[in-house]
Structures are given as structure tokens and as C-alpha cells.
Amino acid sequence: MTTSISLVSELERIASAIENDADALASVSLTSIAHRVAKTVGVKPDEIALMGVSVRWRHLYFLVPEPLKQVGFIPLSSTASVAARTARESRPDIINNFASVRHATVFEGVKIAGESSELIQKMVSAPILSGDKVVGVLQVSRKGPDALNAGPDFDADDLGKILALCKPLGRLLRHIAAE
Numbered sequence: 123m124t125t126s127i128s129l130v131s132e133l134e135r136i137a138s139a140i141e142n143d144a145d146a147l148a149s150v151s152l153t154s155i156a157h158r159v160a161k162t163v164g165v166k167p168d169e170i171a172l173m174g175v176s177v178r179w180r181h182l183y184f185l186v187p188e189p190l191k192q193v194g195f196i197p198l199s200s201t202a203s204v205a206a207r208t209a210r211e212s213r214p215d216i217i218n219n220f221a222s223v224r225h226a227t228v229f230e231g232v233k234i235a236g237e238s239s240e241l242i243q244k245m246v247s248a249p250i251l252s253g254d255k256v257v258g259v260l261q262v263s264r265k266g267p268d269a270l271n272a273g274p275d276f277d278a279d280d281l282g283k284i285l286a287l288c289k290p291l292g293r294l295l296r297h298i299a300a301e
Contacts, residue, residue, distance in 0.1 A: 126283040129162050133290030140297045147297055155294075156186040163262050163283055165273075169242075171261040172250075174295060175209055182209060182259060185298070204247050205259045212256050214248040214285060218275040220263070240265040243272035248284050252292040260288055 133155070139146040156170040172186040173196070180198045182205050184190035200206040202224055208215060217223055220242050242263040250258035262284055266272030 126162050126286060129158055130286050130290055132158075133287065133294065137290050137293035137297075140294065144297075150294065150298065152186050152298065153188060155291075159260070159262070159287055162287070163280060165262055165264060169263045169265055171205075171259075171263070172291075173205055173259045173261075174298075175257055175259075182206060185258070185295075204245065205261060208247040208249050208259050208261075209256050212249045212251070214246065214281060216246050216276045216281055218244045219269065220245045221269065240267060240272075243269045244276055246276045246281055246284050248281070248288050250288045250292045250295055252296040257292055257295045260284060260291060 136146075136150060140150065152172060156172055157167045160167045160170045168187060170186060171184065171190070173182040174185050175182055175198070176195070179195075181195040182198065182203075183195045184193070196203045196206050198206050198209055204215065204217065204220075204223070243266050244264040246262045248260050248262075249256045250260055262276075262280075264272040264274075264276070
């Protein structure tokens with residue numbers, strides 16, 4: 123848990139720096155932040171997805187991983203998207219049987235970092251808030267050939283770590299992904 127607390131503190135420090143000095147924004151790498159989130163919650167870097175909300179266009183767009191930026195966006199009205207539901211309802215979700223849940227699969231087939239893409243078996247999907255407004259979605263997954271080989275189920279402790287990271291991420295996204 124101390125790793126999670128230190129990352130939360132670091133994200134808070136970065137957000138404060140950006141709020142006090144707009145030039146500090148240029149030094150922020152969402153990819154490196156996603157890698158740190160992955161390490162903190164015990165998943166591989168390609169198992170982290172960070173999305174911004176476009177209020178103007180009413181969709182989610184990928185910020186991380188980089189290859190998904192070019193694939194497309196997710197309409198907030200989508201009934202087949204866990205991320206869209208998370209954004210609409212502003213409610214986190216733990217899904218340890220993700221393969222059996224109705225979801226959009228187009229993004230799962232995209233190879234990240236030249237690796238063969240395995241299917242998502244387990245996922246935590248959490249809203250990223252700025253105040254009371256959803257500005258993004260953080261999804262942490264476990265991929266594998268099946269649920270047994272994808273790693274342990276996500277639990278309340280994992281959700282707590284992820285939600286703790288969402289608060290400072292909201293402050294960051296307010297500046298990084300501003301429309």
C-alpha cells in the first residue's frame with residue numbers, strides 16, 4: 123500500500139505543479155504515469171487504459187495506450203462498453219469474469235508494443251473525477267488465455283488503490299485533456 127500512497131502523493135505534486143505553472147504540463151508523460159500505475163497495482167503496462175471524456179463530442183478517447191489513440195473512440199451512449207457505462211454512471215466496477223460480459227471487443231485485438239494481444243479476462247473500471255464531473259476512465263485489466271491463467275481476481279483492496287489514484291488523475295486530466 124505504501125507504493126500506492128507514494129504514487130498518489132507524486133501525482134498530487136505533479137497536478138499542483140501544473141496548476142501553478144502551465145509550462146510544467148510539457149514534462150508530463152501519461153505513458154510513464156500508466157507504467158507506474160501498472161506497477162502499483164501489479165499488472166503489466168499494456169493492461170492499463172486511460173481515457174478522456176469529450177463532452178463536446180460525447181465520447182471517450184484513449185490517452186494511453188498510445189496505439190489505441192488511432193483506433194477510434196467510444197460513444198458515451200454505447201451499451202456495449204464498460205468504459206462508457208463507468209463514465210455515464212460515475213461508478214467503479216470490478217469484473218472478474220470479463221470474457222463472459224457483453225463488451226466491445228474492437229480494442230482488445232490491437233497489438234500493444236508488438237506483443238501478441240491476449241484477451242482481457244478481469245477488469246476494474248473506475249471513473250476519474252474532477253470535482254463531481256467525470257473527466258476520464260481508468261481501466262486496469264488482467265489478460266490471459268483464460269481467467270485462471272490471467273492472474274488473481276481483483277478485490278476491494280485493488281479497487282481502493284485504483285480509486286485513490288483516480289483523484290489526482292482527475293486533477294491532471296483537467297489540464298492535459300482539456301477541451
